Amino acid sequence: MNTLVEIKNLSVSYFTYAGEVQSVRDISFSIEKGKTTALVGESGCGKSVTSKSLMGLIEKPGVIKEGSQIIYNGKNILDFNPKEWNAFRGKECSMIFQDALVSLNPTMMVGKQIMENLENHNEEGLSKGELRKKAKEMLDMVGIPDAESCLNKYPHELSGGMRQRVMIATALITHPTLLIADEPTTALDVTIQAQILELMKDLQKKLGMAIIMITHDLGVVADICDDIVVMYAGKIVEKGSNEDIFYHPRHPYTWALMNSVPRLDLDSKEELVTIEGTIPDMIHPPKGCAFCSRCPYAMNICAEQTPEVLDLGNGHEVSCWLTDPRADVSGVPFQTGGVDHE
Amino acid sequence: MSNRPVELEVKHLCKYYNAGRKRLLKAVDDVSFDIYKGETLGIVGESGCGKTTCGKTCIGMLEKTGGEVKFQGKDVHTLSKKERFDFSGKVQMIFQDPYASLDPHQKVYDIVAEGIRIHKLAKDKAEEEHMVLELLDMVGLNAEHAMRNVHEFSGGQRQRIGIARALAVDPEFLFCDEPISALDVSIQAQIINLLMKLQKEKHLTMLFIAHDLSMVKHISDRIGVMYLGNMVELSGSSDLYRKPLHPYTQALLSAVPIADPKASRERKKIMLTGDVPSPVNPPAGCRFSGRCKYCMSQCFDLKPELKEVEAGHYVACHLYDEK
Numbered sequence A: 001m002n003t004l005v006e007i008k009n010l011s012v013s014y015f016t017y018a019g020e021v022q023s024v025r026d027i028s029f030s031i032e033k034g035k036t037t038a039l040v041g042e043s044g045c046g047k048s049v050t051s052k053s054l055m056g057l058i059e060k061p062g063v064i065k066e067g068s069q070i071i072y073n074g075k076n077i078l079d080f081n082p083k084e085w086n087a088f089r090g091k092e093c094s095m096i097f098q099d100a101l102v103s104l105n106p107t108m109m110v111g112k113q114i115m116e117n118l119e120n121h122n123e124e125g126l127s128k129g130e131l132r133k134k135a136k137e138m139l140d141m142v143g144i145p146d147a148e149s150c151l152n153k154y155p156h157e158l159s160g161g162m163r164q165r166v167m168i169a170t171a172l173i174t175h176p177t178l179l180i181a182d183e184p185t186t187a188l189d190v191t192i193q194a195q196i197l198e199l200m201k202d203l204q205k206k207l208g209m210a211i212i213m214i215t216h217d218l219g220v221v222a223d224i225c226d227d228i229v230v231m232y233a234g235k236i237v238e239k240g241s242n243e244d245i246f247y248h249p250r251h252p253y254t255w256a257l258m259n260s261v262p263r264l265d266l267d268s269k270e271e272l273v274t275i276e277g278t279i280p281d282m283i284h285p286p287k288g289c290a291f292c293s294r295c296p297y298a299m300n301i302c303a304e305q306t307p308e309v310l311d312l313g314n315g316h317e318v319s320c321w322l323t324d325p326r327a328d329v330s331g332v333p334f335q336t337g338g339v340d341h342e
Numbered sequence B: 001m002s003n004r005p006v007e008l009e010v011k012h013l014c015k016y017y018n019a020g021r022k023r024l025l026k027a028v029d030d031v032s033f034d035i036y037k038g039e040t041l042g043i044v045g046e047s048g049c050g051k052t053t054c055g056k057t058c059i060g061m062l063e064k065t066g067g068e069v070k071f072q073g074k075d076v077h078t079l080s081k082k083e084r085f086d087f088s089g090k091v092q093m094i095f096q097d098p099y100a101s102l103d104p105h106q107k108v109y110d111i112v113a114e115g116i117r118i119h120k121l122a123k124d125k126a127e128e129e130h131m132v133l134e135l136l137d138m139v140g141l142n143a144e145h146a147m148r149n150v151h152e153f154s155g156g157q158r159q160r161i162g163i164a165r166a167l168a169v170d171p172e173f174l175f176c177d178e179p180i181s182a183l184d185v186s187i188q189a190q191i192i193n194l195l196m197k198l199q200k201e202k203h204l205t206m207l208f209i210a211h212d213l214s215m216v217k218h219i220s221d222r223i224g225v226m227y228l229g230n231m232v233e234l235s236g237s238s239d240l241y242r243k244p245l246h247p248y249t250q251a252l253l254s255a256v257p258i259a260d261p262k263a264s265r266e267r268k269k270i271m272l273t274g275d276v277p278s279p280v281n282p283p284a285g286c287r288f289s290g291r292c293k294y295c296m297s298q299c300f301d302l303k304p305e306l307k308e309v310e311a312g313h314y315v316a317c318h319l320y321d322e323k
Helices: A047-054 A082-088 A110-120 A128-141 A160-172 A190-207 A218-224 A242-247 A252-259 A300-304 B051-058 B081-090 B108-118 B125-138 B155-167 B185-202 B213-219 B237-242 B247-255 B261-266
Strands: A003-016 A019-032 A036-040 A062-064 A069-072 A093-096 A178-182 A210-215 A227-232 A235-241 B006-018 B024-036 B040-044 B066-071 B091-094 B173-177 B205-209 B222-227 B230-236 B307-310 B313-315
Touching (some): A019 A036, A019 A210, A019 A235, A036 A047, A036 A218, A047 A210, A093 A160, A160 A190, A190 A218, A210 A218, A227 A242, A235 A242, A235 A252, A242 B261, B006 B051, B006 B205, B024 B051, B024 B066, B051 B173, B051 B205, B108 B125, B108 B155, B155 B185, B230 B237
Parallel strands (some): A036 A210, A036 A227, A093 A178, A178 A210, B040 B222
Antiparallel strands (some): A003 A062, A227 A235, B006 B066, B222 B230, B230 B313
């Protein structure tokens, strides 16, 4: 195991006028070097908040609670002072966002924006010309035709796919060890999405960075991710390798999520699996399992007590009462506890 | 298929916008298709391909520039006031954004009842109430929701209200413009199941527009693929996915990620290079010519017609010209 970042007992709350919104509640997972980890879940499940904590971007009224730890290179980054954060952000860890048009500065030329990140972390003391050369190389690398003239363009002159490429170039120019991609392809058309995903895979091979992919598109997850973390209402309900989650889901939420999207390559007009109801109120999160109110297999205990995390081996972990040997699992369409059946 | 009665007949429909400086933006350019009674026709394509404009022009929400649209034999764009009124009782729509398409000042009850009142479908207040509650029940909401304001509902529930409003006048034709793209994955499945159930019960004809190809495939009987204002392929939905003929359709389908790691790894993707050209100055000849890897010399000059290549499978591509 080659762990790059270890997140331990992370809890984040937002103190609003309505009360304390517990966005992330005591989650732990780790990110491997050079691998792609997906954070999957519905809107409001806390996946973006988790990634923001990694970048030190939780602002008031948000608070990272006592006891939370994010270990990077043996250090807890949550203890960083502003200076250390500035050295970390953009250099060790970069982020790309969903909407490239609002993320890029509309009044600044593309070349300057890319160079800006490098200038801030310019330990080698490179000259302006050298920086520019590096920026051009990076634009070439992300597949922008005629990179030289692109340096002198403004973001509005580029198409959506090209802007996303520019943003990736800006994030990767410092060769970070971790890239956080927050729904990077959601706003794009499928053919452009395919191009960007191919590019990200390709760059990961060349530069060797780890990627945290935040998305709700399971197709994207299947395509590029090695590990998957499934979040629901601020908690991790299941995590494991790509194959574990897709072929041996153990949590009813994961299972329903996998079966709620029709498959393009299969011919089926059967009714889709739905998850009835809506996500719980995060100001008063349920006492027991958060999914309990929407779970068709919920038992009495589910509403009372939070299920323990069960380790199924090889990093596949699930937290659900159905895995308990005493649970009645007749009528549950997926396997619950024990070892994976083929 | 062809012996079924045609509900909506679209012939050489054009919709141009003035793009300034004497240029025209050809949003929909010479599109022809039929929708048979009781079927669901899906239209897919990337953003800016003209699918929404096409749908809106088809039901008369937008003025046409050229061509003809006939609903049950009557031209949609030249209806008299009386005919227009009847038309609105037969054709209803569901919109993409459930937040913008419902009046925030009205109670759910009034939103749903408005159509009933306009078309005088209820004899008295009691019958109206009965109808509204039945509609709410049909879309999975209950009586308690009727007196609430719209802002109290989540996106999925709002979309249900939108569906109840559309069904209030007991329409025959439903135009769904991206009804699920603003919703979460688990909610999307709920809405799709609901629409499919309602269609079966009420024998609705549907025009379903979306960019999520797997959802469109799931709900549609036939699918049309649009690219830059043109219909490039039209066929039965499983046929289209099993055997796409147009190079653009092939690339589009191969780009859709599949939620299965093994299948996803084994699949060959066709990568398109470049972006969609501007509809203000589209390529002459085939609109896809600049990005197509099978492009031949005539593709640059001669625009291919939509032709029936196999039974019920239409494609507009010179690759399938008779030699």
